[in-house]
Amino acid sequence: MELRIGWLYPTLMSTYGDRGNVICLQQRCQWRNIDVAVVRLDQNATPEQFDQVDVIVGGGAQDRQQEIVMRDLQGEKAAKLRSQLDHGIPGVFTCGSPQLLGKYYEPGIGQRIDGLGLLDLVTKHPGLNTPRCIGNVAFELVSPELVAALEPLWPEPPIVVGFENHGGRTYLGETQPLGKVMIGYGNNGEDGWEGALHRHAIATYSHGPLLPKNPFLADWLIQTALLQKYNRQVTLQKLDDSLAIQARAALFKRLELSSLLKTA
Template identity: 70%
Template sequence: MELKIGWLYPKLMSTYGDRGNVICLQQRCQWRGIDAAIVPLDRQSEASQFDLVDVIVGGGAQDRQQEIVMRDLQGAKAEKFRGKIDGGTPGVFTCGSPQLLGKYYEPALGQRIDGLGVFDLVTKHPGIDAPRCIGNVVLEITASPLAEELRAILGETPIAIGFENHGGRTYLGNVAPLGKVIKGYGNNGEDGWEGAFYGNAIATYSHGPLLPKNPFIADWLIQTALRHKYQEAISLSKLDDSLALQARKAMFERLDCANLVNTL
């Protein structure tokens, strides 16, 4: 078996170590004997490159980089990308990427940046003097069917941990939130929700990077991508995640979430 990992604009959208999500997916595939190739999806790519990928990863970016990306992600590229997500291709999109996949992003300075409208959400920056949403974030993943499928992998309620650093505030329309905030700000620091989930695509403000801190999410992406590609049930072999589990336990204790340790 093989997977092709599409990496959205690697040079422009990899803020706060989000390339670690790509590395994590590739490594967890290789440990299981699954060939995993990385396909850059950038300004040099033809729209047809989107047809090649089985899972897509997008990271964060500054406002200037987002403007450059959105000038390029138009026309045939936008249609191909939109078609992949609508068709069930799994992906994880962090911080700046969900803003681009939403309806629009209003920066603190400059013009509104129109998004692809894949996610029914909008993001607005409250102004240059507004404090950023920075710190560790813990959330219970509640989106269906993701939560149920993760629970089947874990045997417990899926609790994700990450690190957020964003100035924009995201507001959801007719789209499911990824999960319920336990610690941190989440989408906007007001409504108690974090991220969004549509099709098989995860949108989140959680850096970390997310997947090494939450390997069960990485395995869900791999399993879903393989199932979608080969149209058959896929069961992944277990890996030794003891170091990641120890790190999660330490962070839960540091954040006074020790009651979550038994969800590991």
């Protein structure tokens, strides 16, 4: 078996260590003897390359770099990406990249930047004098389908931990939220929601990076990608995640959430 990871604009959108999500997917595939290749979906990529990947990873960027990306990701490239996600190709979009999928982003300085409009959400920066949303974040996944799919992959409750650092505030329309905030700000620090979910695409402000802290999400992405590509259910080989479980337990203790862990 083989998977091709599409890495969105790796030079422009790799702030905050989100390259770790690509490394995590690569390594968890290789440990299971699944061949994996990384395809750089950047300004030099052709629209056809967007159509030839099995899972898509997007990271964060500063406003200037994000503007460059959002102006390049138009036309046939945008159509290919939109089609992939609409047809169930899995993806993880962290920090600034979820704004690519929304209707628009209004930066603190400058003009509104149109997004792909795939998700019914908008992001607005309230102004450069407004404090950023920074700190540890924990949220409980709310999609029954996603929670059910994760049950055989991980022994703990479906709680995601990460780190958020964003100035923009995201507001959901009809788009399904990814989780309910337990610790932190989430999308906007107001309504209690964090991230968004579209088919098999996860959008979230949680990074640091996301997948090494939450290996069950990485395995869900891999398993879903294999199902979409080969049209058959694949049972992933169990890995030794004892170190990840210990690290999560330490973080849950710091956040005073230890009682929620079955393994605590």
